[in-house]
Amino acid sequence: MRNTVVKSGLRQKQWQGAVVRRLLSLQTMKTPSENALKFVATDKTRFLPEGMQQAIDIESLAEANEKSPLASQLYKINGVRSVMIGSDFITVNKVDNSLSNNPELDWTSLKPKVEQYIASFAKTKQPFLDQHYLEEYQKELDTLDENDDDVVYEIKELINTKIRPALQDDGGDIHFRSFDESTGTVFIKLRGACKSCSLSEDTLKGGIESMLKHYVPEVEEVRAVLDPEEEIAIAEFEKLEKKLKQNASASGPSDPKVRPEAHA
Incomplete structure (x- = not known):
């Protein structure tokens, strides 16, 4: 027998009153991807409205500006590739640093910045998600x-x-x-x-x-499947990755110097 379906009117009512602001305590967890970290709220803070379980995936700054003021802030951090906002967690994907070897793109540098941005935003009165976007998004759940x-x-x-x-x-x-x-x-x-x-x-x-x-x-x-905006983001990332490979090749080890022959 099918479970009772939650009607959209009730869900809308829950969503409007869901954001509670408090001091935020975060725990960082590794994921199967070395380029992604999961930042979990260890108190009762919820990043999504009560009753909403599907996470919000954000692939670009333009998308962040439409969906989430919090994600817009996180995109100010150099190296952030995408953001996913879940009920009590935020997953941040960073660019792959294996080609550039830039220490600023390592988690050692990025992790405290992400934690600081999330904690600072949590102290404001802004909602984590844009209300107009939420109203449209619930139609696709x-x-x-x-x-x-x-x-x-x-x-x-x-x-x-x-x-x-x-x-x-x-x-x-x-x-x-x-x-x-x-x-x-x-x-x-x-x-x-x-x-x-x-x-x-x-x-x-x-x-x-x-x-x-x-x-x-x-x-x-x-x-x-890929969304159109994700296909664009992946194409842009592949361009960046190709550029990094070219730079890495250009800055590779120089040709070995020819030793002068020893004279008898």
Whole structure:
């Protein structure tokens, strides 16, 4: 039997009164991705309104300016690539420093800056998320809908109750996009640390796909999709990565000097 569906009117009411400001205590946790850290609120601070479980993924400063004043502040830190805001945690993805070897892009330097920005913002009266964006975003949530067909309903329920909690423990999240009943393909969106982890394909196929296929016989495959803004952000990042590689090659070791031959 299906669970009772939470009506949007109740959810909207919860969201409007959700932000409580207090001194913030943070704990930092590693994720499967070496370029992502999870900053967890150890008090009762919530970054998302009560009743909202899906994390907000932010890929650029322009996107941050539309969605979250907090994320806009975090993008002032050199090296921040993306931000994901969860119920009681924030996952920050940084640029890969393996090519540039810039100490300012190491977590040793970035971690205290991120903590300071989050803690400082928490002292203000600003909401973590833009209210207008929240009102639009709730229309796209993976909430259980009594109008969903049985397969989609079951997929959403598995995502909400089994898959999402496991991914959020690792600083990531998952969003349901659609189900193609003609091919048995589920289209999902990975968020946060999950998308930058080197094991993301294993997570997708060995974890998510295996579970959905086990519980929902109609599912044949699970595929990850990219949003248009994310495709743009990835393209820009690839340009930066190519430039760093070129700079690294240009500043490589010089040709060995030819020794003068010894004279007899």
